[in-house]
Every structure is written in structure tokens, then in C-alpha cells.
Amino acid sequence: MSQRKKLYEGKAKILYQGPEPGTIIQHFKDDATAFNAQKHEVIEGKGVLNNRISEHIFIQLDNLGIPTHFIKALNMREQLVQEVDVIPIEVVVRNFAAGSLVKRLGLEEGTHLPRTLVEYYYKDDELGDPMISEDHITTFGWATPQEIEEISGLALRINDFMCGMFSAVGIRLVDFKLEFGRVWEEEAMRIVLADEISPDNCRLWDVKTGDKLDKDRFRQDLGGLLNAYQEVAARLGLITRESQGGTSGPVLIKN
Ligand code: AIR
Ligand code: ASP
Numbered sequence: 001m002s003q004r005k006k007l008y009e010g011k012a013k014i015l016y017q018g019p020e021p022g023t024i025i026q027h028f029k030d031d032a033t034a035f036n037a038q039k040h041e042v043i044e045g046k047g048v049l050n051n052r053i054s055e056h057i058f059i060q061l062d063n064l065g066i067p068t069h070f071i072k073a074l075n076m077r078e079q080l081v082q083e084v085d086v087i088p089i090e091v092v093v094r095n096f097a098a099g100s101l102v103k104r105l106g107l108e109e110g111t112h113l114p115r116t117l118v119e120y121y122y123k124d125d126e127l128g129d130p131m132i133s134e135d136h137i138t139t140f141g142w143a144t145p146q147e148i149e150e151i152s153g154l155a156l157r158i159n160d161f162m163c164g165m166f167s168a169v170g171i172r173l174v175d176f177k178l179e180f181g182r183v184w185e186e187e188a189m190r191i192v193l194a195d196e197i198s199p200d201n202c203r204l205w206d207v208k209t210g211d212k213l214d215k216d217r218f219r220q221d222l223g224g225l226l227n228a229y230q231e232v233a234a235r236l237g238l239i240t241r242e243s244q245g246g247t248s249g250p251v252l253i254k255n
Contacts (some may be wrong), residue, residue, distance in 0.1 A: 028051040049230060053233055079232060084181025089142055093158070097111040
């Protein structure tokens, strides 16, 4: 393990060179950061939960025919993924008003949006991931008009699936962030979903109580982040109830 080549260390994940060319090991850390890493904490067990939740969602999306970078689960904290050429855009899909949308437009938090909103942000920590338009994306060549059309179509399909999946377990999908990459197969290039989908990059509210079950617990100093992530994993059937709140940490249920 220790002589694996580290390719990149981000705020919540480490990428190592995979066993075959074109593969990468995605390792989920316990670090939680917010506000461009100005706020940082290590929350033991977060990486295991995010790895399991993200793995579950990527497998479901794959079954629906949505192309993703996911190859297979490796262990509690790691998954094997395809190496992709990362498109430097964060795609945010919103169903209800929250977070930066509330700040920017003065909406009331929780307002149901008239229709699903897709926003783009330029992935650049130094610039604080500024919001951009499709025109910025094509002008600076980050993606072609055809690629944006494909990406927004995939983002909406992913939203449809995830809204249903979460609503079936009493959770409202308020918003989430996606990242995409390009993969070359022979002469053809494909757009695939990359990164992760977990409570670190979704807003998830309990339908009945309105409780926040996502990283806003950390951003807003609400406490109880690990319990919230465990609740999400338990409702999705990924960990056993008995393990929730115990001192020994979550017990994973394997596929
Ligand atoms: N997000 C955006 N950048 C990083 C992350 N994790 C996610 C948030 C939220 C959505 O994108 O977790 O689910 C919208 O974030 P915001 O701050 O623009 O309201
Ligand atoms: N994870 C990012 C950061 O460290 C953004 C966020 O999720 O708030 O700033």
C-alpha cells in the first residue's frame, strides 16, 4: 500500500495510481473542509460512509445506463475508477433554494424552485470556484456546446433518479454537485460522471423533520455530522441500524 504512487491529494480524497494503466484508486479521507478549506476538521468514519454511499449511487446510475468512472469497490475507503481527463467545471443541480442560491438571490431557504436549475462553477480554489455561464465554458474551451448539452442532460437524469431514490427513504434532495470527465476509448471520446456523490456534496433534508443530513451540519456548526451520514446510509440499506450511534463505528452491509 505504502509504495503506491500518489497522484493527487484533495480536500476529502486521495488519488493513487491504479493497478492497470488508465485506472486510479480513489481513497476517501475523514477530512471535512468548508469555505475553501478555511474550516477543517477530521471526522473519524466519514470517509468510510462517503465511500459506501457514493459506491452505491454510482452502481445504481451505471445500471440505468449513465456512464460513470466507477469500476469496482476495493475496500471500506477505496474504489477503483477509470482515469479521466477532468472537465474543470462543477455542475450544481438544484430542486429547492438553499446555500449560495439563497444568498445570491435573497430567496427563502427551502423554496421549491419552479423548475430544476442547473448551474456551472469554474473549478478553481484560488478563485473560490466562481459561477460561470455556458458562454464562459465554450469561450474558454473548457467544454464544447455538444459536451455541455450532454452534461446537462446527464445531470437532469441523475437528478430524476436521485430524487426518487431519496424520497423513497424520506429524504428530500435539495441540491447537489457533480463533476464530469472525458475518457477515450479507441478513437471515440465519452463523457463520464466522475468524483463522488455523497452527503459531502448533496443537501439532504429529512422530509418529516426538515433535519439536515449533509455537510451543512459541519458548515453551519450544527454538530452530529457522522450521525447524519449514518442515517443516510442506514436508510439506503447500506449499514445496519444496530451499528448506528454505537461506539464501534458503522457496520457496513456488503452487496
Ligand atoms: N458543493 C458545491 N461545491 C462543493 C460542494 N460540495 C455542493 C454543496 C451543495 C451544492 O453543491 O454541497 O449541495 C450547492 O452548493 P452552494 O454552496 O452553491 O449552495
Ligand atoms: N469542500 C469545499 C471546501 O473545502 C466546499 C464546500 O463543500 O463547502 O471549501
